[in-house]
Amino acid sequence: MRLLVVEDDIRVAAALSSVLRRHGFHVELAHTAGDALDRLDTDPDVILLDLGLPDHDGFELCGRIRAVRDVPVIMVTARSDVRSRIHGLHLGADDYVVKPYDLGELIARIHVVSRRRSAAQGRGADRAGPPAGVLIAGRVHLDPQRRAVTVDGVPANLTRKEFDLLTVLAREPGVVFRREQIISEVWNTSWQGNQRTLEVHVASLRAKLKVPGVIETVRGVGYRIAACDGPPAGRPALGPVR
Amino acid sequence: MRARLIWVLLTLMACILLALGIPLGTSIVREQQNALFQDRVDDTAHFAALAGDALPGTLSTLRTEITRYQRVYGISAAVVGRDGGLWITTDGYPGNDSGDVPTALRQAFAGRHSADSPTIWPWSGRTLTVSAPVVQSGDVVGAVVTVSSTRRMRSAVLHDWVLLCSAEVVALLLCLVLAFTLARWMLRPVEALDAVTHTIATGRLDARVAAAGGPPEIRRLAASFNEMAGQVETAMERQRAFVADASHQLRNPLAAVMLRLEGLAMSLPPGSEEEMQSVRQEAHHLTRVLDDLLDLALAEQGGATVERFDLAALVEERVTAWSAVAELRDIQVQRIWDGPVRGIGDATGLGSAFDAVIDNALKFSPAGSVVRVEVSEVGDNVEVRVTDQGPGVLPEELARIGDRFWRSPRHQNVDGSGLGLAVARTLLTASGGRLEMTAGARGGLVVTMTIAAERPSAVTA
Numbered sequence: 001m002r003l004l005v006v007e008d009d010i011r012v013a014a015a016l017s018s019v020l021r022r023h024g025f026h027v028e029l030a031h032t033a034g035d036a037l038d039r040l041d042t043d044p045d046v047i048l049l050d051l052g053l054p055d056h057d058g059f060e061l062c063g064r065i066r067a068v069r070d071v072p073v074i075m076v077t078a079r080s081d082v083r084s085r086i087h088g089l090h091l092g093a094d095d096y097v098v099k100p101y102d103l104g105e106l107i108a109r110i111h112v113v114s115r116r117r118s119a120a121q122g123r124g125a126d127r128a129g130p131p132a133g134v135l136i137a138g139r140v141h142l143d144p145q146r147r148a149v150t151v152d153g154v155p156a157n158l159t160r161k162e163f164d165l166l167t168v169l170a171r172e173p174g175v176v177f178r179r180e181q182i183i184s185e186v187w188n189t190s191w192q193g194n195q196r197t198l199e200v201h202v203a204s205l206r207a208k209l210k211v212p213g214v215i216e217t218v219r220g221v222g223y224r225i226a227a228c229d230g231p232p233a234g235r236p237a238l239g240p241v242r
Numbered sequence: 243m244r245a246r247l248i249w250v251l252l253t254l255m256a257c258i259l260l261a262l263g264i265p266l267g268t269s270i271v272r273e274q275q276n277a278l279f280q281d282r283v284d285d286t287a288h289f290a291a292l293a294g295d296a297l298p299g300t301l302s303t304l305r306t307e308i309t310r311y312q313r314v315y316g317i318s319a320a321v322v323g324r325d326g327g328l329w330i331t332t333d334g335y336p337g338n339d340s341g342d343v344p345t346a347l348r349q350a351f352a353g354r355h356s357a358d359s360p361t362i363w364p365w366s367g368r369t370l371t372v373s374a375p376v377v378q379s380g381d382v383v384g385a386v387v388t389v390s391s392t393r394r395m396r397s398a399v400l401h402d403w404v405l406l407c408s409a410e411v412v413a414l415l416l417c418l419v420l421a422f423t424l425a426r427w428m429l430r431p432v433e434a435l436d437a438v439t440h441t442i443a444t445g446r447l448d449a450r451v452a453a454a455g456g457p458p459e460i461r462r463l464a465a466s467f468n469e470m471a472g473q474v475e476t477a478m479e480r481q482r483a484f485v486a487d488a489s490h491q492l493r494n495p496l497a498a499v500m501l502r503l504e505g506l507a508m509s510l511p512p513g514s515e516e517e518m519q520s521v522r523q524e525a526h527h528l529t530r531v532l533d534d535l536l537d538l539a540l541a542e543q544g545g546a547t548v549e550r551f552d553l554a555a556l557v558e559e560r561v562t563a564w565s566a567v568a569e570l571r572d573i574q575v576q577r578i579w580d581g582p583v584r585g586i587g588d589a590t591g592l593g594s595a596f597d598a599v600i601d602n603a604l605k606f607s608p609a610g611s612v613v614r615v616e617v618s619e620v621g622d623n624v625e626v627r628v629t630d631q632g633p634g635v636l637p638e639e640l641a642r643i644g645d646r647f648w649r650s651p652r653h654q655n656v657d658g659s660g661l662g663l664a665v666a667r668t669l670l671t672a673s674g675g676r677l678e679m680t681a682g683a684r685g686g687l688v689v690t691m692t693i694a695a696e697r698p699s700a701v702t703a
Contacts, residue, residue: 019501099497219512220509221507
């Protein structure tokens, strides 16, 4: 997933892009409004927009981005007052996050706005997973409609939770899904005690798929499915996780 | 002050009118009496002259004339001999011994005409007695006495007096109008000053006194007041801007720190999750302090809207919202009020202030204890009183509780920013209310929030 981070504070920008890259996102940085408009050509999936920019007001930039491109915008700003939030949402922002934010929450919001957008555009399915016939790591085939998984054409006998887990990860190959996000979506709970359960399910899923490296562990964060198909056309390859 | 001013002016005016009116009233009496007296003196002298001319012959002509005089004018008269013998009398003559008659006779026998008699007031029923000596060849042989009723004179005096009093009342009314006008002119700028002071006290710092005439001294006072209000506003604005800017400027670095932390967390060896979690919690705590600081700056900005609302309903709603937290900590919240308690203030601000107060109470209450929430009307005010059974504060700490960032050294480890009660106090003060903290009778802390009560005839400022 490609993100365009528009942030004038270079320290925040550096920290944010570094940590987002480590989560498997492809991050473009822009420090000014002009810069941001130029970088719209990179076709980002989600834009993170700071309101305090040196050349233009962030609200104005949001309007201009909206005018040229239909891309989800999350306003990430130090302005916490309700009036600014409402104004930002009116101008077409899909979400509004106040600094300092929790990284997990920011990533969850990024996933939400991109998922909603893809659902609206009809090129993706809803939260149940990718469209029929997704190929993972060249060998694993996942059919969300029939809830069936085959490895090299051989059906794999997955439990319901294992299937849900694989579906979540397959939504964005290459992107790291944080543990709390997976637990929320698969187990419908925010209880951190389920982490152990998650590990057990991941281990059993790996054993059943028998494809080494199909589910990668990103230490301290979560899991992702290797994007070893190579990036889709026009998308730059993702860097290594570590 | 208006009443006092008007009373002073009216009293002064009344004194002046009395000082002028009493001599004038007296002189009216004197004047009327003099005219009557002079008239009677002339008549009496005329009769005396006639008697003197007629004597020692018969007095029959004089008798006819005097009788006719009595019949026409109603004035009784008598001609009295030196020996007291009544030579001629008419109807109504009281006799030689009654009233002023003996004095008048004595004067006449002494050869003198009647001197002016004492003032006859309208309320005294006295008659006017006038005498003249009857002189025959240089000797006083008798006297003519006329005794006239003063009723007509007295009613004429009363009539004049009524006119005089009416004039005085009119003058007094004019003075009243003048006093009112003067008081209004003097007090209008003072009232404007009072209204603006109240507005500023309720948090609208941009209120100013408009130039509204009045005495130059008060105009100068208004100008000085505006100047002072400007200074206060600037100082407050600067302080508020400082807090707002400071918390704004802290958000970016704090965001960077938290992001770097997350990056670092990804490189940590397994098993350091717990350590990492506590670092995250610290960062979140710092964020909360920042948010509270910004809330405080916003609360100080004022702009509170004053409205009438049911305090009990508001508290009920807030207590319900907090009941989950209370249940989780095994604390019972007692609600003590009956029926609506209507007050005037900023409902939103009061709701937020109550949140901070009950949050504080629940935080410090031990499990299994009771937090009492009372809503009641006390005199002209309505108050919400929250009593907890927590550790309370020491007497010397009472003055500091509610100060920004102050936390009792004994409770440094309870979660919180140390700004909650400060925000509550600021929110309440903004709408003219107040927040007080006292030690409970059996330990614990009692927080009382007070706002003005709504009275049916109450006027909102």
